[in-house]
Amino acid sequence: MIKLLGACFILLSTSAIGFRIARAYADRPRQIRRMRGALSLLQTEITYGSRRLDRICEQIAKREKDPVRSLYTRTAHYLKTLDGVSTFECWKRAVEETWPSTALKNPEKEVLIDFGKTLGISDREDQLSHLVRARTNLEVEESQAREEQMRYEKMCKSLGVLAGALIVILIY
Amino acid sequence: MLSPILDVLPLSIRGVVEFLPKREKKQLEEIRIRQGRPLEVVLPFRSGFVTPEGRLAVREEEAYHPDSEDCEKMLNLISNHSLYALEEELRRGYVTIEGGHRIGLTGRVVVESGKVKHIREVTGFNVRIARQVKGAARHLLPRIFQRGTLFNLLIVSPPQCGKTTLLRDLARIVSSGEGMPARKVGVVDERSEIAGCVDGVPQHEMGPRTDVLDGCPKAEGMMMMIRSMSPDLLVVDEIGRKEDSEAVFEAVHAGVHLFTTAHGHSMEEICRRPGFSGLIREGVFSRYVLLSRRKGPGTIEAVYDRHLHPLPTPGAVGTG
Missing domain, CATH: 3.40.50.300 (P-loop containing nucleotide triphosphate hydrolases)
Known part of the structure; x- marks a missing residue:
């Protein structure tokens, strides 16, 4: 009886691990898409409105869901409280702090951090060109993430279950 | 009254200005910040360099010298990290801040087809303190x-x-x-x-x-x-x-x-x-x-x- 219970336990936990990894694969393109959407909002605000960057960030944070929300809330907070530290520094800090709680990986982090170097410090035209570039780069990452999702999501799920089954068979 | 001005000064300069004697602070007309050169304040009948302790000095060497980081921070504070929103102001060369005070800017000017487009690498600030004198007229x-x-x-x-x-x-x-x-x-x-x-x-x-x-x-x-x-x-x-x-x-x-x-x-x-x-x-x-x-x-x-x-x-x- 205890043996059976243990076997079930093993099977359940390996499947859970598999599903979790699969979920990360599914979440990544979705989150990149959200980041991209936020950049579009930023673009509209910078082109047509001339609001301050911290207000824009707050506005975006209000409209979007996590992880975009936490990224922009943090940015707005740092912009307001860090006493004139460069915009890039505020943005980078926010990105670094938000990252662990997302399914996002290094390539898109690089894109966002790179984009932060120009955020707010140039005229409108320049801002737009950098925004467009960052969005295109994110788009590339998104399609790659989607490919990976197709390839690995199902595999991870079944691998989790099968690995559990294998262990159970071996030790039964 | 100085608080909107203190808000746009980077911490290091803010400290110096806050240390100024009360009487001088009341009479301040201009605060001049130039990168790598002594911090200067202009009062009704005189002007002077300011030491890091907030004393007025005549000699340049004693004065606080704002560096490039100070200037960068100041620009960030003035623009609220949003230079794109200040295009018109940069073209005109000054920004009006809360309280009606004006900050004149100098630096590298970017020209497009013969017209000033904006100022890059701002290295000089002139904070002109506006005082409303009710009854002056x-x-x-x-x-x-x-x-x-x-x-x-x-x-x-x-x-x-x-x-x-x-x-x-x-x-x-x-x-x-x-x-x-x-x-x-x-x-x-x-x-x-x-x-x-x-x-x-x-x-x-x-x-x-x-x-x-x-x-x-x-x-x-x-x-x-x-x-x-x-x-x-x-x-x-x-x-x-x-x-x-x-x-x-x-x-x-x-x-x-x-x-x-x-x-x-x-x-x-x-x-x-x-x-x-x-x-x-x-x-x-x-x-x-x-x-x-x-x-x-x-x-x-x-x-x-x-x-x-x-x-x-x-x-x-x-x-x-």
Whole structure:
């Protein structure tokens, strides 16, 4: 009886691990898409409105869901409280702090951090060109993430279950 | 009163300015920040470099020297990290902040097809502290308001002698009707100096019947005001170009009164300027006031009538 219970336990936990990894694969393109959407909002605000960057960030944070929300809330907070530290520094800090709680990986982090170097410090035209570039780069990452999702999501799920089954068979 | 200014100063400079003796802080006119050169403050009768302990010094070496990081931080604080929103201000070379204070900027200018596009690498800041001196113009009132009519007024003054202060107070007095029937006042504030608007809201007290067109070119603004706001009195700062004087003619012939100012050290100088000679010959202005800094900013040197005959000067009180 205890043996059976243990076997079930093993099977359940390996499947859970598999599903979790699969979920990360599914979440990544979705989150990149959200980041991209936020950049579009930023673009509209910078082109047509001339609001301050911290207000824009707050506005975006209000409209979007996590992880975009936490990224922009943090940015707005740092912009307001860090006493004139460069915009890039505020943005980078926010990105670094938000990252662990997302399914996002290094390539898109690089894109966002790179984009932060120009955020707010140039005229409108320049801002737009950098925004467009960052969005295109994110788009590339998104399609790659989607490919990976197709390839690995199902595999991870079944691998989790099968690995559990294998262990159970071996030790039964 | 200094708090909006302290808010845009980077921490290191903020500390230095806060350490200044109380009396000096009260009189501050300008804070000048230049990258790699000593921090300077300008007071009514003198100026001095400021040491890191907030003492006024004569020798350069003792002073606090702002570095490039200070300048960068200051620009971030002034622009709230949003340079794209300051395009127009950068083109004009100054930013108006809360409280009506103005910060002049210098640095590397970017030119596009012969016109200034914006300023990059800002390395020089001039924080001009705006002080509203209520009542600065009260003693001038008997000269410009007689038997129920307002006279068209031209204030002639070298820079920094309080002409904008005087003009602002005149607008406030006429608008609130102190010692005269109140009238509608239209202010065309091309350089955001008179009302010191931030987001369209005047930062100085301008009186209850004052409408302000902020950042609007003077000539066009005067016509807009007349067409849309039916003012009794137009207040405009620093006219001088040809189109300005044309607009002045239009306005005065439309039956609107006009208070305005011009840069100059004497009446002869003004009469020689092409923008003014016609106006003066036609007798558009009925009163001229000449200012200087002899007894502090706002010293009234002389008042002239329409034909440039001197009138007795009112008991002049410094505005500073």
